[in-house]
Amino acid sequence: MANAHSPVPDDRIPVIVGVGEIADHPAELTAGLEPLALLEAAVKRAAEDAATPLFAEIDSLDVVNFLSWRYRDPEQLLAARLGIKPAHCYYGPVGGESPIRYLHEAAQRIARGETKVAVVCGAEAQSTATKAERAKVTLPWTPFAHDVPEPKRGAAFQKPMAVTLGVFRPITVYPLYEAATSAHWGQTPREALAESGELWSRYSEVAAGNPQSWMKRAVPADVITTPSPDNRLIAWPYTKLMVANPAVNMGGALLMTSLARARGARIAEDRMIYIHGGASAEEPRDYLIRDQFYESHAQNAVLGKVLDMVGGDGKAFDAIELYSCFPVVPKMARRTLGLGPDVQPTVTGGLTFHGAPLNTYMTHAACAMVRKLRGGAKLGLLYGQGGFVTKHHALVLSRQPPREPLAQDTSVQSEADRNRGEVPPFVTEADGPGTVESFTVIYGRHGDVEHGVVMLRTSDNARTLARVPARDGATLAHLTNIDRTPVGSMGDIISADDGILEWRAS
Numbered sequence: 001m002a003n004a005h006s007p008v009p010d011d012r013i014p015v016i017v018g019v020g021e022i023a024d025h026p027a028e029l030t031a032g033l034e035p036l037a038l039l040e041a042a043v044k045r046a047a048e049d050a051a052t053p054l055f056a057e058i059d060s061l062d063v064v065n066f067l068s069w070r071y072r073d074p075e076q077l078l079a080a081r082l083g084i085k086p087a088h089c090y091y092g093p094v095g096g097e098s099p100i101r102y103l104h105e106a107a108q109r110i111a112r113g114e115t116k117v118a119v120v121c122g123a124e125a126q127s128t129a130t131k132a133e134r135a136k137v138t139l140p141w142t143p144f145a146h147d148v149p150e151p152k153r154g155a156a157f158q159k160p161m162a163v164t165l166g167v168f169r170p171i172t173v174y175p176l177y178e179a180a181t182s183a184h185w186g187q188t189p190r191e192a193l194a195e196s197g198e199l200w201s202r203y204s205e206v207a208a209g210n211p212q213s214w215m216k217r218a219v220p221a222d223v224i225t226t227p228s229p230d231n232r233l234i235a236w237p238y239t240k241l242m243v244a245n246p247a248v249n250m251g252g253a254l255l256m257t258s259l260a261r262a263r264g265a266r267i268a269e270d271r272m273i274y275i276h277g278g279a280s281a282e283e284p285r286d287y288l289i290r291d292q293f294y295e296s297h298a299q300n301a302v303l304g305k306v307l308d309m310v311g312g313d314g315k316a317f318d319a320i321e322l323y324s325c326f327p328v329v330p331k332m333a334r335r336t337l338g339l340g341p342d343v344q345p346t347v348t349g350g351l352t353f354h355g356a357p358l359n360t361y362m363t364h365a366a367c368a369m370v371r372k373l374r375g376g377a378k379l380g381l382l383y384g385q386g387g388f389v390t391k392h393h394a395l396v397l398s399r400q401p402p403r404e405p406l407a408q409d410t411s412v413q414s415e416a417d418r419n420r421g422e423v424p425p426f427v428t429e430a431d432g433p434g435t436v437e438s439f440t441v442i443y444g445r446h447g448d449v450e451h452g453v454v455m456l457r458t459s460d461n462a463r464t465l466a467r468v469p470a471r472d473g474a475t476l477a478h479l480t481n482i483d484r485t486p487v488g489s490m491g492d493i494i495s496a497d498d499g500i501l502e503w504r505a506s
Contacts, residue, residue, distance in 0.1 A: 013402065
């Protein structure tokens with residue numbers, strides 16, 4: 001039977017009915033909760049939030065990949081702890097967008113009538129795990145599964161030269177997008193840094209008011225962008241306060257069911273949040289085979305799709321979460337959404353200040369969004385991203401029921417691929433002039449330059465990577481000039497004694 005507001009049958013309308021979170025600050029190291037325990041606590045809190053007997057009916061369980069501890073079949077271990085036997089029991093691959101994808105897929109299963117009650121959850125205990133390793137303390141946790149392969153990440157998908165030069169981790173790859181986008185937008189590095197600082201300060205203000213945040217303090221923009229002993233440069237132009245903070249112990253969970261089942265369980269209407277749909281797309285995992293670095297065709301396609309869902313106006317969303325591993329991501333996203341620099345980009349607090357439990361930040365963002373919508377906001381956007389501006393997924397939530405059935409095809413990959421331009425060949429041997437496509441400078445723990453890395457176009461328009469040695473102060477000064485971007489400038493490519501290409505500004 002369709003409800004009064006929607007032609008869609010109540011038993012095919014997915015709703016979020018419970019959210020649960022935990023932040024573990026143990027008084028003693030060995031008292032810290034392991035990821036499985038954080039997951040269990042978060043799921044039980046979500047069930048308590050729903051205040052219904054639905055817990056016993058859970059037949060779908062998605063667990064976000066975690067990296068702070070390794071288990072064999074963690075989804076099965078969690079199901080046993082919870083005393084449930086879900087038909088769908090899944091532990092997924094690495095990806096910051098994955099919580100949004102799992103929520104979307106669970107909603108689709110509910111809309112197809114395949115799932116009655118679903119849980120999506122994630123947790124990390126990186127803070128405790130790191131401290132224990134440094135202190136050489138054995139934690140009383142489930143034994144670490146050494147025989148389980150570590151999931152593929154960064155270096156596994158990149159060219160050997162990227163690994164050799166150190167540009168295979170998020171902290172050294174996202175700056176390549178930062179430099180390329182700001183130059184494309186006509187900003188000086190100083191203007192780009194100021195935008196990043198203001199945006200990040202806004203995230204910190206929300207984190208300061210979120211009881212679930214790891215770091216609860218508002219930080220001024222100039223403090224965020226100014227290097228200091230407590231805020232060292234990591235990779236130009238990003239300081240410690242501009243990058244994700246994975247050293248947290250946190251868990252989050254969401255409980256979903258159909259509108260019919262929720263009403264049958266007597267859940268109050270104002271506690272239910274509806275999933276209206278969303279979109280997904282990806283860039284090539286090897287970032288060096290992308291056509292350029294001043295926009296993401298996958299991001300554009302995904303955010304374009306959700307804009308279409310709300311009449312083409314990003315201002316229709318009165319609650320937004322823009323993924324915030326590094327400033328360039330929400331800066332790109334807010335432009336694609338047609339929103340100004342005064343955008344309120346978060347309901348959660350961001351990966352720096354709320355804390356970044358690695359792949360599961362968007363689980364917490366979804367919990368925060370549910371609370372925001374229950375508190376009066378009408379239409380929410382969750383935008384998650386994974387890899388190196390690689391995997392993108394967006395989801396639209398609302399206090400109002402949908403007018404159409406939830407779409408089962410969420411991919412906008414064909415649009416992203418259609419807009420992709422010609423990809424230059426990548427070479428490891430070159431000489432002569434080289435034009436800067438993008439760059440970063442990598443710093444040591446004490447603020448000293450390790451080396452610079454420039455992405456170049458050669459005279460025949462091939463792409464290559466080259467090193468700038470720490471001793472080349474003139475070229476480093478050229479790269480880090482705060483008032484003039486080096487993107488588009490020309491210099492000389494030479495081959496060093498170790499066979500690695502180097503670049504010197506003209």
